[in-house]
Amino acid sequence: xxxxxxxxxxxxxxxxxxxxxxxxxxxxxxxxxxxxxxxxxxxxxxxxxxxxxxxxxxxxxxxxxxxxxxxxxxxxxxxxxxxxxxxxxxxxxxxxxxxxxxxxxxxxxxxxxxxxxxxxxxxxxxxxxxxxxxxxxxxxxxxxxxxxxxxxxxxxxxxxxxxxxxxxxxxxxxxxxxxxxxxxxxxxxxxxxxxxxxxxxxxxxxxxxxxxxxxxxxxxxxxxxxxxxxxxxxxxxxxxxxxxxxxxxxxxxxxxxxxxxxxxxxxxxxxxxxxxxxxxxxxxxxxxxxxxxxxxxxxxxxxxxxxxxxxxxxxxxxxxxxxxxxxxxxxxxxxxxxxxxxxxxxxxxxxxxxxxxxxxxxxxxxxxxxxxxxxxxxxxxxxxxxxxxxxxxxxxxxxxxxxxxxxxxxxxxxxxxxxxxxxxxxxxxxxxxxxxxxxxxxxxxxxxxxxxxxxxxxxxxxxxxxxxxxxxxxxxxxxxxxxxxxxxxxxxxxxxxxxxxxxxxxxxxxxxxxxxxxxxxxxxxxxxxxxxxxxxxxxxxxxxxxxxxxxxxxxxxxxxxxxxxxxxxxxxxxxxxxxxxxxxxxxxxxxxxxxxxxxxxxxxxxxxxxxxxxxxxxxxxxxxxx
Amino acid sequence: xxxxxxxxxxxxxxxxxxxxxxxxxxxxxxxxxxxxxxxxxxxxxxxxxxxxxxxxxxxxxxxxxxxxxxxxxxxxxxxxxxxxxxxxxxxxxxxxxxxxxxxxxxxxxxxxxxxxxxxxxxxxxxxxxxxxxxxxxxxxxxxxxxxxxxxxxxxxxxxxxxxxxxxxxxxxxxxxxxxxxxxxxxxxxxxxxxx
Numbered sequence: 001x002x003x004x005x006x007x008x009x010x011x012x013x014x015x016x017x018x019x020x021x022x023x024x025x026x027x028x029x030x031x032x033x034x035x036x037x038x039x040x041x042x043x044x045x046x047x048x049x050x051x052x053x054x055x056x057x058x059x060x061x062x063x064x065x066x067x068x069x070x071x072x073x074x075x076x077x078x079x080x081x082x083x084x085x086x087x088x089x090x091x092x093x094x095x096x097x098x099x100x101x102x103x104x105x106x107x108x109x110x111x112x113x114x115x116x117x118x119x120x121x122x123x124x125x126x127x128x129x130x131x132x133x134x135x136x137x138x139x140x141x142x143x144x145x146x147x148x149x150x151x152x153x154x155x156x157x158x159x160x161x162x163x164x165x166x167x168x169x170x171x172x173x174x175x176x177x178x179x180x181x182x183x184x185x186x187x188x189x190x191x192x193x194x195x196x197x198x199x200x201x202x203x204x205x206x207x208x209x210x211x212x213x214x215x216x217x218x219x220x221x222x223x224x225x226x227x228x229x230x231x232x233x234x235x236x237x238x239x240x241x242x243x244x245x246x247x248x249x250x251x252x253x254x255x256x257x258x259x260x261x262x263x264x265x266x267x268x269x270x271x272x273x274x275x276x277x278x279x280x281x282x283x284x285x286x287x288x289x290x291x292x293x294x295x296x297x298x299x300x301x302x303x304x305x306x307x308x309x310x311x312x313x314x315x316x317x318x319x320x321x322x323x324x325x326x327x328x329x330x331x332x333x334x335x336x337x338x339x340x341x342x343x344x345x346x347x348x349x350x351x352x353x354x355x356x357x358x359x360x361x362x363x364x365x366x367x368x369x370x371x372x373x374x375x376x377x378x379x380x381x382x383x384x385x386x387x388x389x390x391x392x393x394x395x396x397x398x399x400x401x402x403x404x405x406x407x408x409x410x411x412x413x414x415x416x417x418x419x420x421x422x423x424x425x426x427x428x429x430x431x432x433x434x435x436x437x438x439x440x441x442x443x444x445x446x447x448x449x450x451x452x453x454x455x456x457x458x459x460x461x462x463x464x465x466x467x468x469x470x471x472x473x474x475x476x477x478x479x480x481x482x483x484x485x486x487x488x489x490x491x492x493x494x495x496x497x498x499x500x501x502x503x504x505x506x507x508x509x510x511x512x513x514x515x516x517x518x519x520x521x522x523x524x525x526x527x528x529x530x531x532x533x534x535x536x537x538x539x540x541x542x543x544x545x546x547x548x549x550x551x552x553x554x555x556x557x558x559x560x561x562x563x564x565x566x567x568x569x570x571x572x573x574x575x576x577x578x579x580x581x582x583x584x585x586x587x588x589x590x591x592x593x594x595x596x597x598x599x600x601x602x603x604x605x606x607x608x609x610x611x612x613x614x615x616x617x618x619x620x621x622x623x624x625x626x
Numbered sequence: 627x628x629x630x631x632x633x634x635x636x637x638x639x640x641x642x643x644x645x646x647x648x649x650x651x652x653x654x655x656x657x658x659x660x661x662x663x664x665x666x667x668x669x670x671x672x673x674x675x676x677x678x679x680x681x682x683x684x685x686x687x688x689x690x691x692x693x694x695x696x697x698x699x700x701x702x703x704x705x706x707x708x709x710x711x712x713x714x715x716x717x718x719x720x721x722x723x724x725x726x727x728x729x730x731x732x733x734x735x736x737x738x739x740x741x742x743x744x745x746x747x748x749x750x751x752x753x754x755x756x757x758x759x760x761x762x763x764x765x766x767x768x769x770x771x772x773x774x775x776x777x778x779x780x781x782x783x784x785x786x787x788x789x790x791x792x793x794x795x796x797x798x799x800x801x802x803x804x805x806x807x808x809x810x811x812x813x814x815x816x817x818x819x820x821x
Binding site for chain 1: 634635638639640641643646647650651653654655657658660661662665668669672673678749750751752753754755756757760774778788790791
């Protein structure tokens with residue numbers, strides 16, 4: 001309870017006391033009841049990694065099938081389920097939870113100098129709901145009734161009439177279930193970023209990483225309701241007999257598409273903006289210079305998501321809208337170029353004007369910039385409406401969005417895994433295999449995705465489970481499949497390298513990269529309380545500034561709260577500690593969704609009441625705000 | 627607030643976490659309703675006759691009177707929010723209980739009316755009935771959630787006042803203001819079918 005002047009000499013007994021206050025319970029119970037943002041981040045990390053493997057296996061089975069013409073590794077029904085689950089998994093169960101769940105949870109409190117999220121128990125809840133929703137939707141695959149109408153699940157293909165099985169019900173309920181988790185996460189980040197920053201961290205001193213996550217969180221918060229409404233309507237159409245999408249009773253099949261893409265296009269930016277945040281963290285560390293045009297990049301990150309809400313109909317050029325609508329959405333789409341380009345130039349100029357050291361994390365960011373620009377250039381082509389109408393639903397589209405989603409979202413995730421590996425584990429990683437893994441992935445993905453442009457222009461449509469020979473597609477498809485397996489080799493090398501590094505590499509120390517942001521000022525791995533002394537922040541690059549005086553909070557399970565814009569210290573908050581209720585509530589919600597799936601609405605109601613009782617029990621313990 | 631030895635302001639200069647959390651919930655739910663209402667008009671402008679032939683116009687006299695009663699509960703909720711800030715626990719409980727009686731009464735009548743309407747015109751009839759009942763039902767669900775909030779709050783306040791309960795009271799009052807506005811918008815949307 002004192003203002004501590006630098007150097008940050010903290011007595012041993014204070015550290016012991018903080019450790020006792022903040023440590024989690026030992027063993028499995030500790031993981032179940034944890035509210036520690038770092039543990040929750042790691043839980044997210046491992047879970048999404050398993051789901052990434054699942055989505056990857058689905059992709060490789062499809063690529064194996066498509067390697068040669070007239071192939072029958074899997075039949076058409078299985079193939080439908082594979083591409084649907086591949087899309088659903090990679091978007092809802094890998095990239096979003098990996099960026100927001102794993103990277104965001106672990107790093108945002110560290111970067112803003114907090115000890116935990118603003119709502120620690122809700123944070124645990126969002127993980128357990130995510131896990132339950134993943135298990136829920138993957139159950140369908142093992143039952144052979146996985147969603148089979150693509151990740152965007154167009155009606156009438158997804159209507160009861162043409163899809164009578166449980167496949168689409170799994171889709172609707174699984175997506176709604178997952179959305180609850182994402183909404184909780186989004187709200188969590190918004191409040192944490194606005195309220196829990198270290199004193200002195202006004203918005204203009206907040207790391208760009210946090211701006212990116214703020215943008216993604218606002219995107220999730222306002223985009224997910226459209227998806228929820230859409231899936232609720234579809235579920236009601238299929239199971240209650242309403243007619244939202246039924247044209248014979250005044251409904252509209254296009255309504256599904258509009259609502260889906262009102263969610264779906266912001267979603268694309270929600271996927272890649274956190275990756276921008278990772279890039280803006282790695283570039284300053286490996287160029288040892290402040291990022292060029294900090295305020296412009298911060299605004300651009302927010303603007304990308306904002307404009308992303310106005311471009312949805314460019315996914316629907318082929319459905320027959322009025323010309324005026326087409327032109328409006330084409331113009332809005334062209335506008336996205338501006339904030340995107342601001343960022344690309346800022347990254348490139350930082351690389352050029354700094355002393356760039358191309359270690360593995362920065363290599364991945366270089367690869368990311370290359371892939372993002374390539375995917376962006378094909379993206380601009382879709383502004384040309386006649387061209388877009390020609391390539392709609394061909395492999396050209398697949399090529400475009402895999403350059404964006406794999407290139408611009410997953411490359412930075414890999415780069416970030418290397419970059420923060422020393423912080424999370426306390427170990428360095430081995431550089432040479434790291435660089436080899438980058439080149440394998442870079443060459444592999446380009447070999448995998450580039451020929452898709454060509455086969456797309458040659459007329460190969462997406463979602464065909466096989467194709468005849470003699471169309472001039474054979475060699476390209478074989479190349480793509482080889483590229484897929486090269487990518488796999490690179491990813492396995494990456495994971496193997498990190499695992500081996502964890503066992504054998506030398507200790508990293510608190511700050512191996514001389515990184516600019518706060519997380520590099522604490523030990524690696526960080527202690528349970530993150531910071532013994534809550535730092536006072538004087539710039540956006542606090543680790544490059546002389547240490548200022550900080551606050552030592554050691555009285556209780558406490559954290560500071562600040563004013564949202566200026567970062568003035570406003571109060572000391574006593575945070576809730578471990579709680580058994582988040583996993584119990586997630587289980588209760590899972591039972592609600594299972595009951596809805598099998599049509600037992602009465603049981604679902606009873607389970608809903610049980611969930612409310614759990615919530616009441618949850619709130620019987622009151623964290624005090626003072 | 628006691629002196630903690632920190633340079634912490636004596637007066638609150640930032641919103642409590644409860645306000646932030648409630649604001650996020652309201653933002654999310656308001657967006658959901660925005661999508662529902664957008665859907666309502668999207669379907670309406672694709673349909674030549676609205677409500678479709680054979681379906682009576684939505685009734686308005688009793689619903690509007692009840693709506694006025696519900697919206698009026700914003701006043702006791704607001705007063706409760708001020709009373710609790712002044713530490714007047716008895717007044718807070720009384721005001722919330724008064725609001726709760728009206729809100730619960732409103733909810734009970736609306737559920738009865740909802741089932742009655744369903745009995746006459748089924749939800750499965752066409753797109754109009756689909757969105758009509760979905761929008762109305764979603765609104766009632768949010769009123770029900772508010773009723774539960776108030777019941778829970780009264781149970782909490784029965785055991786005295788803490789900072790946590792103070793923040794909860796103000797957050798729940800904020801929820802009710804938002805639900806009341808949403809309900810006005812929903813009723814205006816549904817009754818617009820009469821025009």
